[in-house]
Amino acid sequence: MFLSVFDIFKISIGPSSSHTMGPMLAARRFIDLISSIDPPDAVALGCHLYGSLAYTGEGHGTIRAVLCGLMGMRPESYDPEAAEEALTQLDQSAAVSLPNGRLMALSRSSIVVEKGSRLPVHPNGMMFVLSDERGEVVVSETYYSIGGGFVVTEAEMALGPTMPASAEVPFPFGSAAEMLAMGDASGLSIAAMKRANEIAGGGADLDTRIMAIWAVMDRSIERGLCTDGILPGGLNVRRRAKGLNDKLQAQVGANDAPLHSAIDWLSAYAMAVNEENAAGGQVVTAPTNGAAGVIPAVVRYYLDLVPGASPAAVPDMLLTAAAIGGLIKTNASISGAEVGCQGEVGSASAMAAAALCAALGGTNAQIENAAEIALEHHLGMTCDPIRGLVQVPCIERNGMGAVKAVAAASLAGLGDGQHIVPLDAVIETMRQTGRDMDERYKETSLGGLSVSLPEC
Ligand code: SF4
Structure with a gap:
């Protein structure tokens, strides 16, 4: 099975590839997904953290990483000072602008830590949701951070490695x-x-x-x-x-x-x-x-x-x-x-x-x-x-x-x-x-x- 040297060695931010880098990448993937779908009745973003992400996510900076990813940041270009500024702004506005210009409600309380439950496929599971005004889920996607900054959806996990044959x-x-x-x-x-x-x-x-x-x-x-x-x-x-x-x-x-x-x-x-x-x-x-x-x-x-x-x-x-x-x-x-x-x-x-x-x-x-x-x-x-x-x-x-x-x-x-x-x-x-x-x-x-x- 071919895994590139650049899959193994990736520029990352601390403190954890599975609990910081992976969740940031997953959040960013979800933003790209919903931007391409652009459901008209969506108004709010959220994320649920399961398993190990719920138990040790606080110490690993997972919530902050998810918020940064939802604000469009990536690990390889991450700037801690700019992130701090963006988080302060988010605390005031409780909203984030998507790449297509639409505003979605988002705050620290949008990230829910689900201690005591884990998703079936891997201990590091996250479910991202986009909801409408009544709180009904419009789009959701589950991602797993499987170590070393690798992030897969449930469907990708079922398919197995998708590197070049x-x-x-x-x-x-x-x-x-x-x-x-x-x-x-x-x-x-x-x-x-x-x-x-x-x-x-x-x-x-x-x-x-x-x-x-x-x-x-x-x-x-x-x-x-x-x-x-x-x-x-x-x-x-x-x-x-x-x-x-x-x-x-x-x-x-x-x-x-x-x-x-x-x-x-x-x-x-x-x-x-x-x-x-x-x-x-x-x-x-x-x-x-x-x-x-x-x-x-x-x-x-x-x-x-x-x-x-x-x-x-x-x-x-x-x-x-x-x-x-x-x-x-x-x-x-x-x-x-x-x-x-x-x-x-x-x-x-x-x-x-x-x-x-x-x-x-x-x-x-x-x-x-x-x-x-x-x-x-x-x-x-x-x-x-x-x-x-x-x-x-x-x-x-x-x-x-x-x-x-x-x-x-x-x-x-x-x-x-x-x-x-x-x-x-x-x-x-x-x-x-x-x-x-x-x-x-x-x-x-x-x-x-x-x-x-x-x-x-
Ligand atoms: S596997 Fe656990 S104990 Fe080992 S370096 Fe990572 S967080 Fe620390």
Whole structure:
């Protein structure tokens, strides 16, 4: 199944690809839908949030994201200051102007949080409605935010993936086993096969576009490394990446700098991105917002700390990571609401491990082994963000995911690619574990750390 590198890595806004970016895109889709239909008796817009979106939507900024989407905003061009201004105006006018110029009633109370009920197809469900003066529904559409900023209607969900058909790309691998077999038959690396698929799918200026994605990732590291203060949301989480960076910079060149400072750099880079995400800043889904720090941290680690590293390797790193992310998304899930954090930070760690192993000259078998090691050792990891905020454990967890990715890449690189458990088996195990996982541990903040923190 073909998922483009640009489907996996998308410019997004914090704090969540499924709970912020997805709802904004869904709202925007609904606006486009009703603008094309333009029913004459419609007067008011509304939205109902279900399942995980209802339980943790407040902490994830879902209501704000839906309102912004209904006002026509998009994640890739989102400007926080302009959004704040538009929301203040909305509070005064209680109305929004559609692209066709018609005014519809809309206010914060138009977004209804339906705790205790979920829609049948996926835990992240939303129903948008357009009603007439008597409150009767004129048009409605249901959308699911299925992780990583992917949004589908119920009908699209039933159809399954609608990416270009497998036959349209030269290497239509739908599993890691097929990927390895096609690599053996063609003599190409995973990145080279993914590159050929992207070009067949219409990917002009591929390297330039991938480097533009990397530039956004890198900027989120840089912003995070020089910003301190308290993160929003009321949990009073202090940003730590700047302090880590200051201490690590002071060690640079010192003879007694500990060897494990490389691990601290990884954590600082990953936490910098996730603090930016928690603050509502711009990040890249990798494959989600909650796990957005792992892959940038590992790429930066490679560029800054691996002797002989070259930025020219970055496109192949992200192509390799996207190949692994596509397999996980297609055969299991990258959504914390569906399979817990193993699907978010676990997937990101597997993708990063594969990327680094490729950059270090690993064979396809070693790259597959690196991804397998990283994912295997995240199996069963739950999603239990405290107060529904993508802060604790999420920020630190990205640092740990990056450290595991580097360890997995190194371990695989020291081996010959032979190993007991294939990556496909680990992906399937993750899917089954997620299916069996209690709902309390799937982005509802009803269990785990979210209920273990003593109230102060
Ligand atoms: S615990 Fe993991 S899956 Fe859950 S919100 Fe945090 S990063 Fe995302």
